[in-house]
Amino acid sequence: xxxxxxxxxxxxxxxxxxxxxxxxxxxxxxxxxxxxxxxxxxxxxxxxxxxxxxxxxxxxxxxxxxxxxxxxxxxxxxxxxxxxxxxxxxxxxxxxxxxxxxxxxxxxxxxxxxxxxxxxxxxxxxxxxxxxxxxxxxxxxxxxxxxxxxxxxxxxxxxxxxxxxxxxxxxxxxxxxxxxxxxxxxxxxxxxxxxxxxxxxxxxxxxxxxxxxxxxxxxxxxxxxxxxxxxxxxxxxxxxxxxxxxxxxxxxxxxxxxxxxxxxxxxxxxxxxxxxxxxxxxxxxxxxxxxxxxxxxxxxxxxxxxxxxxxxxxxxxxxxxxxxxxxxxxxxxxxxxxxxxxxxxxx
Numbered sequence: 001x002x003x004x005x006x007x008x009x010x011x012x013x014x015x016x017x018x019x020x021x022x023x024x025x026x027x028x029x030x031x032x033x034x035x036x037x038x039x040x041x042x043x044x045x046x047x048x049x050x051x052x053x054x055x056x057x058x059x060x061x062x063x064x065x066x067x068x069x070x071x072x073x074x075x076x077x078x079x080x081x082x083x084x085x086x087x088x089x090x091x092x093x094x095x096x097x098x099x100x101x102x103x104x105x106x107x108x109x110x111x112x113x114x115x116x117x118x119x120x121x122x123x124x125x126x127x128x129x130x131x132x133x134x135x136x137x138x139x140x141x142x143x144x145x146x147x148x149x150x151x152x153x154x155x156x157x158x159x160x161x162x163x164x165x166x167x168x169x170x171x172x173x174x175x176x177x178x179x180x181x182x183x184x185x186x187x188x189x190x191x192x193x194x195x196x197x198x199x200x201x202x203x204x205x206x207x208x209x210x211x212x213x214x215x216x217x218x219x220x221x222x223x224x225x226x227x228x229x230x231x232x233x234x235x236x237x238x239x240x241x242x243x244x245x246x247x248x249x250x251x252x253x254x255x256x257x258x259x260x261x262x263x264x265x266x267x268x269x270x271x272x273x274x275x276x277x278x279x280x281x282x283x284x285x286x287x288x289x290x291x292x293x294x295x296x297x298x299x300x301x302x303x304x305x306x307x308x309x310x311x312x313x314x315x316x317x318x319x320x321x322x323x324x325x326x327x328x329x330x331x332x333x334x335x336x337x338x339x340x341x342x343x344x345x346x347x
Contacts, residue, residue, distance in 0.1 A: 004066055004067035005028045005029060005030055005031070005064075005067075006029050006030065006031045006033070006065070006066065006157055007027075007028070007029040007052065007063075007064070007065055007156070007157050007189065007191070008027075008028050008029075008062075008063070008064040008067075009025055009026055009027045009028075009048070009051075009052070009061070009062075009063055010026050010061055010062040010063075011024050011025070011026055011060060011061040011062070012024070012025040012026070012048065012051055012058050012060070012062075012063070013025075013058060013059050013060040013061055014047055014056060014058055014059055015059050016047075020212075020213050021044050021047040022044045022047050022048050022051065022058070022213050023044070023212070023213035023214045024061075024214065025044070025048055025061070025213070025214070025215055026061075026215075027208060027215070027218065029157065029189055029190075029191065030189070031187075031189055032189060033190075033205045033206065034183050034189075034190045034192065034204050034205045034206075035191055035192070035204065035205060035206050035207075035208060035218075036191075036192040036193070036194060036200040036203065036204040036206075036207050036208065037049065037191065037192070037193045037208050037210055038194060038195070038197065038200040038207050038208065038210065038236075039195065039209060039210035039211055039236075040195060040211075041195065042212075043210040043211050043212065043213070044210050044212070044213035044214070045193045045194075045195075045210050046161065046162075046193055047213075049082075049159055049161055049191060049193045051063065052080065052157070052159060052191060053075055053078065053080050053082050053159050054073060054074055054075030054076075054077075054078045054080070055075055057071065058071055065078060065079050065080070065156050065157060066079065066156055076105075079155050079156040080156065080157045080158070080159055081102065081149075081150035081151075081153055081155045081158060081159065082150070082159040082160075082161060083146050083147060083150050083158065083159065083160050083163045084146070084161050084163065085161055085162050085163060085165055085166055086166065088146065089134040089142055089145060089146060089149075090134075091133065091134050091135060092133075094131050094133055095121070095126065095130050095131070095132050095133075095134075095137070095145050096117050096121075096130035096131065098134070098145055098149055099117045099120055099121065099145065099148045099149045100113050100114075100117050100152075101149065102149060102150075102152065102153040103116060103117070103152060103153060106153060116152055117130075117148075117152060118130075119152075120148040120149075120151055120152040121148055123148065123151065123182060123185075123186070124144040124145070124147055124148045124151075124178070124182070125144070125178075126141065126144055126148065129141070138171075139166070139167050139171060140167060140171045140174060140175055143163055143164070143167070143175055144175070147163075147179070147182070151182075151186070151188065156189060157189050157190065157191060158188050158189065158190040158191075159191050160179075160190060160191070160192040160193060160194075161193050162193055162194055162195070163175075164176060164194075164196075164199065165194070165195075165196070172196075172199075176198075176199055176202055176203060177202075179203060180202065180203050183203070192204065197236075197237055197238065200221065201221040201225065202221075204221055205220070206218055206219060206220055206221075207219065207220075207221050207224050209232075209233050209236060209237070211232055211236075216230050216232055216233050217229035217230065217233050224237060225237055225238060228344070231274070231276075231344075231346045234344055235276070238278060239278065239279055240276045240277065240278055240279070241276065241277050241278075241282070241318035241319060242274055242275070242276055242318075243262070243274070243275040243276075243277075243293065243316055243318065244272070244273070244274055244275075244315075244316065245260060245262060245272075245273050245275060245316075246271070246272050246273075247267075247268050247269070247270055247271060247272075247273055248270050249270070250267060253314075254313070254314035254315040254316055255315050256314065256315050258314040258315065260293065260314060260316065261293065261294035261313070262292075262293050263291060263292050263293075264291050264340075265290035265291055265340045266340060268345060268347075269347075271347055272347065273345055273346070273347050274346045274347070275344070275345045276343065276344045276345075276346075277318075277338050277342055277343045277344075278342065279308070279318075279319050279320055279321040280306075280321045281338055281339070281342035282318070282320040282321075282336050282337070282338050283320075283336065283338065284309065284320055284322055284326055284328070284335075284336060285326075285335055286335060286336070286337030287335040287337065288337070289337025289338060289339065290337075290339065290340055291337060291338050291339070291340060291343065292335055292336060292337040292338070293313055293316075293318075293335075293336050294313065294333055294334070294335055294336070295311035295312060295316070295318065295333070295334060295336055296311060296312055296313070296331060296332065296333050296334070297310070297311055297329065297330050297332050297334055298310045298311060298312050298330060299330055300330075303321075305323070306321040306322060306323050307321075307322050307323075307324070307325060307326070308320070308321055308322075309321075309322060309326065309328070311334065311336065318336070320336060
């Protein structure tokens with residue numbers, strides 16, 4: 001068993017009423033790996049999770065846990081546990097009873113239940129809360145109880161169904177760090193579903209970006225961000241500015257045909273191009289950089305750590321994140337520069 005993957009998905013397909021929700025999805029999860037399914041609503045990530053957990057049956061493909069095929073088994077016979085968005089705690093049971101529930105259902109000896117519950121609550125930093133009821137807990141505490149309840153049964157795969165999406169920002173950040181800490185300490189295997197890019201980047205061993213039921217790219221978070229496999233992945237991960245330019249005979253114009261003062265170190269072929277650059281990789285007042293665009297400042301936003309400068313060049317609109325204040329005022333023509341490695345061009 002040590003040489004097998006914790007989870008293997010092989011060509012999964014699921015159709016609902018003629019709509020292909022999961023389309024030939026194949027993923028291996030190594031032991032101790034934290035894999036996140038990331039994508040917009042309707043991308044197939046939750047449907048894939050439900051197939052793994054046994055809440056749906058695939059129309060085609062195979063699911064293996066510890067090397068054994070399980071796609072024919074009901075949810076309760078699979079070595080998985082699922083942490084839902086709401087936590088799904090029993091309101092009439094205490095914290096300790098909620099955490100112990102899965103152990104009792106699995107027939108764990110009574111003498112072993114109490115120490116395992118105590119240890120699980122220590123891990124999620126809820127010692128002393130054993131006799132409280134869910135109504136007496138905060139949203140974050142409820143999710144930590146749900147996490148303890150799932151981990152205490154020691155499943156092969158932990159499944160996370162957007163567990164932080166209903167929480168406010170500060171609590172989401174705290175629990176995100178808590179789950180990452182627990183994974184680093186315990187090394188459980190997990191599939192995590194989210195549409196939040198920050199969660200995916202911060203928590204994952206690998207990220208699988210999904211679109212229309214398919215995986216567009218799966219790799220380390222750093223690789224997905226820096227080397228996107230497609231235009232969709234680039235635009236979905238992080239913020240970016242899009243320069244839509246019509247190139248002809250070495251000159252560039254906007255969509256209305258107005259000329260652009262655009263210079264590129266590596267000239268593009270003729271035709272319509274979409275040039276993407278991250279706003280943090282654009283530099284103000286840098287006519288000396290290999291690539292650049294002259295644009296007029298429209299307005300400025302203060303975002304805390306940075307000022308965001310909004311520019312227009314003909315029909316083009318772009319924004320630059322700058323760490324300090326700049327002397328430019330609305331209407332000023334400014335040189336915006338960037339490195340060639342920081343841009344992606346699609347036609």
